Structure formats: C-alpha cells, structure tokens
Amino acid sequence: MANKEILLVVEVFSNEKEIDKDVVFQAIESALEAATVKRHINTIKARVAIDRKTGDYKTYRQWDVVAPNPSCVGDVEFPTTQVLLEVAQLDDPAIKVGDVVEEEIDSVDFGRIAAQHAKQAIIQKVREAERKKIVDAYQSRMGELVTGIVKRIEKGSVFLDLGGHVEAFIAKEDMIPREAIRIGDRIRGYLKDVRLEQRGPQLFVSRTAPELLVALFRLEVPEIAEGTISIMGAARDPGSRAKLAVKSNDPRLDPVGSCVGMRGARVQSVTNELAGERVDIILWHPSEAQFVINAMSPAEIQSIIVDEDKHSMDLAVGSDNLSQAIGRGGQNVRLASQLTGWELNVIDASKAELNSEAEIGKVKQMFMDQLDIDADVALILAEVGFNTVEEIAYVPVSEMLDIEGFDEDLVNELRSRAKDALLISAIAAEETRETVHPAEDLLAMAGMDDDLAYELASQGIVTMDDLAEQSIDDLLNFSGITEERAAELIMKAREPWFAEAKSE
Template sequence: MNKEILYVVDAVSNEKNVSKELIFQAVETALAMATRKRYGMGIDARVSVNRQTGDYETYRRWKVVDDEDPEFESPERQILESYAKDRGFDVAIGDYVEESIPSVEFGRIAAQTAKQVIVAKVREAEREKVVSAYRDKVGHLIMGVVKRADRKGIVLDLGENAEAFIPREEMIPGEMLHVGARVRGYLKEIHQDMRGPQIIVSRSDVNFLIELMKLEVPEVSQEMIDIMGAARDAGSRAKVAVRANLPNIDPIGACVGMRGSRIQTVTNELGGKERVDIVLWNEDIATYVMNAMAPAEVLSIVVDEESKSMDIGVDGEKLSQAIGRGGQNVRLASELTGWTLNVMSVEEAEAKTQAEQQAIINLFMEKLDVDEEVAVILVEEGFSTLEEVAYVPIEEFMAIEGFDESLVNELRDRAQTALLSQAISQDSHLPAADLLHMDGMDDTLAFKLATQGICTMEDLAEQSVDELMELADIDETRAASLIMKAREPWFADDKAEA
C-alpha cells in the first residue's frame, strides 16, 4: 500500500501539472483525517510520508500552553507546559508534544479522503498559478471571451484555465455581451474571497478609457503626448485632457486621428454609444476650465482660489448646452479639472459679481470707516477681506496710486482693530494670558497669531522659525527670539528633572 501512495502522487502530479510535494501534503492531510476518524475527531494528528519509499508514520500531538492560559480548551489537543516538562519534554509555549500511534492503512476510505483533499488542493494550486500570472497585469488591458452571463455579471475565459469576472456594476450601462464575444477590459484588482483569488475586470472604470487611448494613440505610449486626466459617464460621455511634449505635435488631432479614425476605434470598444471629447490641457486653470467646458463657449469666468470654485458665464440661450443633460457637461468638466464649477448666464454672473463686490465695499465702509471711493479702490485692487487689509505687506499698499504711508498705516490699524473687536465679540481665537503677556509680544501680534490657531505659549513653542515668519509676517530674528522665549518652560522642566 505504501507503493500505492507513490503511484498516486506520480499520476496526479503528471495529470494536473502540479508539484509532487503538493500531492504528498494532500495525502498526509487525508491520512491525518482518517486517523482522527479512527481515534476520535477531538484529537490532533500528524502524518509524515517518506518521499522516497512511501512509508509513513502517524503521531498524535498536543499544543503546549501556559498553565495560566485562560484559553485552555481541551486536554485532547492541548497540554499544560508544566505537565509536558514533568513528562520529560523539553518544550516551550507554542511547541507541540508528539507521541507515535499506529497508522491507518491507505485503504479505500483513506484513498477516497485523499482524493477529495487532492482535488481541493489541486484546484487551489491551479487557481493560484493562474492568478500569479496576472498579478503583474493589474492596471492594464486584458482580452477574454465571454463564457457565461448572469445577473451578477460576466465571466470571461482568458485561456489556459484562467477566468476573470466583470461585476454588474463594472459593466457599461446598457451594454449586451453575448456568449462567445471577444471583449477587452481593465484588470482592476485581484480580489480574495471565500473561493480564493478572483480576477476582477472593469469596462466602466475611467482607467479603461485611458488605457484604450494609450493603445490606439502611439504618441501617448511614446510619451510624445501625455494624458493629464479623464472623466467619464460610462456608456454616455467622457472627457480626456491631453498635452503635447513636443512643439510640432497637435495633441487633439493626434488623439482624434485621420477623419476621426482613432477616437472612433476607442468609441467602438466602449460599446459604440459613448462620446469622447478630447480637451487641451493648460497650466492656466481658467483656460483649462474653458477648454473642458467645450462645446459650450465661456464668455466670463470668476475664480475663487480659496474655495477652488469658479463662476462661469455663458450665453443665456446656450445655458442648457453648457450644463448638459442632467448636468453632465459641467459635472464632467468639474471632475476633470478638480474645481467646482457654477454655470450661469452672463447676466446672472455679472449680477452675482456686482452683488459680491458691493457687499465687500459695504464691509470696508463700515469696518474701516472710509468713504465709498476708498472702498471701491480697495476692491478694484483685489482686496476682499479685512485680514488682507490688516496684514498684506505695506509695499503692496504703497503701490496703489494716491495712497501715502499715512493713509496706509491708518487703514491697517483700523482693519486690525476691527478684527480684534470681531474676535472678542465672538469669543473665539483669543490669545491666552501667557501668550499675551510674554516678553517680546505685542497685542496686535498675539491676536494675529490667535487667528492662526496659536493661542498659547505652548502653541508658539511648537512652531518652526519659517512657519512663524510666514504666519505672522515678521523677520527671522524676531521669530527665533519669540520661539526661544516660548520654549523657556521646556528647558526649565528638563533642568528640574535633571
């Protein structure tokens, strides 16, 4: 019967093209299961098969656990450390104590169990072998034949016993893939589940579109053209931003191809219904957004860098085109550029801008106690908050025609006073007493730091010189002096401990 084991190992290894060691392990597992059935399923058994002769030995074993271990469960599988040492075993916690027991024969029952284990292990090995071949292809396109389809998704036959799965949510909406059809997909991930590793493919992912563009446009793979970004409503519409790395290349023309041949090939691969717009990327964000809004013509644009949003004005008669069906055009443009885009008619945009400017003018007139002429000049020069008036470098103020040093200092003082009053009234971002009365500190600087979240000497001590120079608009010498002063309690504590 021992020779029978060697025969089984050779036969299965050659038939399934898996290592003999894997089959030996399966046989050992099967014999161990048969042993537990004979002696009681509660025991732990180990079988060791000689790889040359087929002879095997069987051991019953117990895991060594600490005497005080609350997880001690069963004396049939575990043994206390002290008891193991009393029996003469030189072991540590976590080791196993083994005793030889009579082996079961490799008979019909053991052979049947071995067959089941071998089949399971062979399937697992084959699946892992296949998946390993595709690990390096994650993030790339793969081709397969539709093997079957159900409500959960599509199973692709990749060849050489490999299969991939396209979940329903990763399919292009409305697309019908028939059994036997050859399709491409984007290898999104290798997912581990109860059945083992599974190759997940997507046709709706935006990266599927990008990889198709790389495949169909040689200039992209040759790095003559860069794809700067993409946004996609699978099955409906997409936008791809490109730029040329060489001055004599038209990136849009290269991507579209002669008479639209290249982009048509991409569209056909996407199901034939998805419209792909090629957008010229530009480092100037306003220009880039205007390109991304095509085919809508942008007539005006107001940029708010702080909130990364833009108000876009278009011809009122073409407002619906600019927004797109269900807001699709503006949504894709926003996703492509990374900015929040608010589309409106030119009249609405102008009215909104005027209202916002008037609100700032009224704020300056009230808080700075200036007339409308001065407030308008400040707005026209780009000032929009009291913080800017209070802390923008004096040189920028002096560049304004008609502003002298006396007027500038007065405006800055009034703005700082208004901010201080505002902070006190809101009872927020107030400097603590230790910061306010620290040597070298003045009230204006203390309140300015408090607006930046630096309210205590401890907060100040944690800043670097460069950070403080930028936050407080002070020179390096003063910044270093203030930080060292704020850190004095640290050194006093260290000295006391010493």
C-alpha cells in the first residue's frame, strides 16, 4: 500500500508544481530518513532508497569509516556513526578511510510519518526546485524587457507578478522618482540581475536604467529591431528627461524622424511608459565634436575647445543661450556628458573670447621674448595653435610651410632660433642645479619630481613651507604645471600645517 501512496504523492506534486519527479522522490527520501533517525534514542545516520518504478523502499543505517584517533579514550569519537578502518576491513578488505559502511534495517511506515514533517520536507525540496527552475528560465533573459502586474508595494519598493508564480523585485532606488504606482498596475522594467537567494529566486528589475529606454525604443521602432537604425547610447534623468543617440545604417532613412514617429507617436509611447519622461532623440556623428554639438541640443554651440589629455571639451555659447545649454540644475549638460562620454564645460562665449585673446597674447609675448621675433610673426604662430618653443623646434617643416605667408627661409630661421632657445634654457637649468639646491623635504614630497623641485628652488621656493605659501596662479608659470597638479602640490605642502593645528 505504502508504495502506491508514494507514487501517488510524487505524481500529484510533480504535476501541480511542474517539477521533475526525481525531486519529489528525494524529498520523500529525506522525510523517511529524518523519521528513521528520530525513532532511535542515539543519533544515527540513515539512508532511504525508493524504487522509482514500484515505490518500494529500503532503509540503511550508515557508519563513516575512520582511522584510529589517539586522543580518543575509546575506539572512535562517535560510536553510533563511525567505525574503525580495521573493523570495517574484516567484512570488506578493499574499504578505505572516508568510505561508508551500510546495513539494512527496518523501514518506518510511510503512512505513520508525522504528516507535518513529511509535508515540510517535500515542500522544501519543491521550493528549491522551483527556485532553480525560475533562475534557469530567466538567467538567459537578463538584459531584456519584462512586464508584470504590481503585486504589492513595501516602503517604496515594488513587487511584480510576472505570471507563472514568478515574482520580480524593483528596489526603491530603481523606481522612477515621484511615479504614481498602484497595486494592479501593469508596468515594464529592465531585468538587470537574477540571483538565487535564501528567500527564493530574486529577479531584480530597474525602471531607471538607461537600458530600459533602449529596450522600449527597440520595441516601439521596428527599424531598430531590424537593424536599419542603431542605438549608439542613452542617458537618463529618470522621470524628467533623457537623451538617446541614434544612427541610420541606410542613408535613405532619417533615424531621428523614425524614432519620433508620425506626429510623435513613437516617442510619446515611450514617454508615457516612463512617467512623462521627455526624450531627446540625438543624431550620432563619427566626429566627437559634432556629436557633442548634437547632444547639447536644443542649445546652440558657438565654438569648442577640445582637451584630449583630460578628455574634456569647453563649449562656448551665447549669453542669452547659457541657461538653456546648462539646463535646470545642470541637467542638459550632464545628460550630454553621460551620452558622449566627454567631460563638458559650458562657458559664456564672450568670456571665452576674452580668455582666448589673453592666452594668445601671453603666448605671443613668450615667442617674442624667447625667439627675438617681431609681434606679427609671433601673433601668427600663436593664432595657428603653437603654444611652446618645443613645438616650433620639432614640428615637421611641411606643417609650418602650410601657414600662409611662411616660406622655407622663415621656417628654417624660426626652427633654428627655437632650438637655440631650448639649448640656452637647458644650460641655464643645469647651472641652476649647480648653484641652487631645494630642501630635502621638498625633494621627498609626494607628487614632486627633481626637475620641478630645482625649477621651484631657482625662483626662491626651496622648502615645503615656501611651497605651501604659494597660490595656484603662482605655480602655473612653471613648466608642466596644470591647475589640478598645482592644487595637489600646495595641499600636500600644507599637510604639516594642518597636523600641527590639530595637535594643538
């Protein structure tokens, strides 16, 4: 009778939970093993094996084979679950330490097992199987769009019912700010992670990820799904504004118009899904400067200064367009920066022009002093982009010949004077090293190098205290010093001051 009951239980649980029958068999075996151990006064180890076809089962008591332990008073530490190797080898000479000795014993009656105990064991196994099944099913879907019904809301976090007894979790920080969500609402999200946790499988969904924006447009715009249009990037300020960069793989197709749709239907559909988030469709461009100009839309950029080393761009805009370029709370420039990957600085065009003129005047004067040339030639060099004497000395002749009004004789003369100026500077620096010596604390200071230390010393900045008294502008006159490095060096030099003040 018992065997039929076992087969019936396996059949019912397997069909209801849609899990493998072997999982239910294992759960019943665990329940029978627990019942067998419980009926013995002393702790024992047991194994139950159920025949998967007939439902018949046998129970075995187990002992672990161990080596003699000198610290034990008796033969073994746990006599009810262990047996000495030499004793086990009397029955099986091939047995070794770590093996298990089994002996068949009477089985407990399946019908007499405590119902709650058996039920809990089976349910536990079933839950574990269900969790693994869900993880296996959704692991490959990570990074996709999922749709569910809001099941419950707890402290701003949302639990979604995805159907088929599958639940997803949206943390409070992954919810769109100020979005009105009610139980029963159907919403979409981006499946960002799948983890098997103690409380069950957790499918982590985000409503704020830029990938959700991409997935929604892929759903709404057939040309994206077909590959005719490519999405090159996305940036979001969730619930407020977003930027999406697109390009067309077909020159006959307008990617921006396709994403906007007839009368804005496609982009409006996405906006409705994202709680009214306004989306700017940006035309991607292979030129990074032009891409940045596009990304700053609707602001108009008058000029750009690119700093490749810092991977940043200074964007000059008109005074009347400045607030639009920056956006409320810096939103426009921040999203454009995220979209393009460049650090963007918006500056007033009139101020930028003044700064540029001042910088050109400074470089012009430096060329006049070091190369002994007239103001006109020095101004041309500064305006075409030369900033240092080294550039003039070693730039290819062909590049200088491209400058309007420069002939071969003038170019050769300029290069010759530049090399002479560098040589004189090097000799002067060497003489300075021989006569001026920076203090040991300045030489050993973090971030300092010997050349800079000697250059500082030549101008009277010999110790860390001397350096600590300088301003950032004072240090910018030294070679290779940027504002960032100047600030770091000054703060490092002032550290002993702060330490003294704290100790007092």
